[in-house]
Amino acid sequence: ERRIRVHTMCLPVVTTLSDVYLGADVQAITGLLANMAVDRSVSATLSDARDALVNAVIDSLSAYRSSVLSIQQPGLMAPSSLRLFPLYVLALLKQSVIVLNGQMSDCLQKAFQTGTNARLDERIFSMCQVKNQPLVYLMLMTHPSLYRVDNLTDEGALNINDRTIPQPPILQLSVEKLSREGAYLMDAGSVSCVVVVILRSIPIYIDLMFFLRTQNV
Numbered sequence: 001e002r003r004i005r006v007h008t009m010c011l012p013v014v015t016t017l018s019d020v021y022l023g024a025d026v027q028a029i030t031g032l033l034a035n036m037a038v039d040r041s042v043s044a045t046l047s048d049a050r051d052a053l054v055n056a057v058i059d060s061l062s063a064y065r066s067s068v069l070s071i072q073q074p075g076l077m078a079p080s081s082l083r084l085f086p087l088y089v090l091a092l093l094k095q096s097v098i099v100l101n102g103q104m105s106d107c108l109q110k111a112f113q114t115g116t117n118a119r120l121d122e123r124i125f126s127m128c129q130v131k132n133q134p135l136v137y138l139m140l141m142t143h144p145s146l147y148r149v150d151n152l153t154d155e156g157a158l159n160i161n162d163r164t165i166p167q168p169p170i171l172q173l174s175v176e177k178l179s180r181e182g183a184y185l186m187d188a189g190s191v192s193c194v195v196v197v198i199l200r201s202i203p204i205y206i207d208l209m210f211f212l213r214t215q216n217v
Contacts (some may be wrong), residue, residue: 021079030088030142031120031135037092038127053089060085088105091143138187146171196217 014020041049065077080084127135130138152166159165171177171184178184 015021018079021068022081024079024081026082027090027135027139028083029082029085030092031138033089034092034138034142038130039126050093053092057086057089075160088139088143113118129190137189140187144171144188145174146177147185147187148182149185150178150181 012023014023030105033053037049039054040052060082061076064079068079069077076086103180129141133141146170147168149168152168154164154166157164157169158166
């Protein structure tokens with residue numbers, strides 16, 4: 001018996017290559033490449049998977065520079081939709097480390113990390129997270145969201161069940177955004193959620209948040 005399966009799809013059509021780049025979804029591309037890199041590390045080697053991630057960035061930006069740009073300019077040229085592409089791939093390749101209680105604590109982002117610090121079971125767990133998590137959690141694990149939580153206001157807050165829930169803005173994930181008097185929440189998705197408290201944070205705020213009596217350091 002012969003069976004035929006028919007798929008009907010409606011896809012947008014563009015006339016120029018620049019429109020393809022402008023419509024690129026950088027998070028979807030990063031998630032797809034991360035899944036493909038996991039498969040490559042299983043069928044080949046981890047080094048091949050890392051090289052494939054780097055080559056994907058190089059090839060896409062090189063094609064944009066040679067095929068779309070009419071005037072060649074020095075420096076890294078990328079469309080607005082792919083400006084974060086190198087950052088996301090670099091985040092996949094690097095291990096995210098935080099300082100907690102004076103010790104170094106890993107954030108379970110070891111799928112493509114090389115070296116002896118990555119244990120096999122931790123690497124396999126991280127790869128399973130890459131393969132099975134929804135894209136929104138995968139991106140948070142790759143590039144966490146940083147919030148400042150010691151100066152919450154009602155601006156942009158949500159009212160749910162007669163309760164006001166503050167919505168702090170997302171900060172750039174950079175040490176330049178950290179203040180010596182602040183407390184921050186780093187959301188890494190379903191893997192971990194880290195609270196970073198600077199030593200000079202307001203003692204009253206620390207008491208209210210952690211129910212601890214603070215001491216001068």
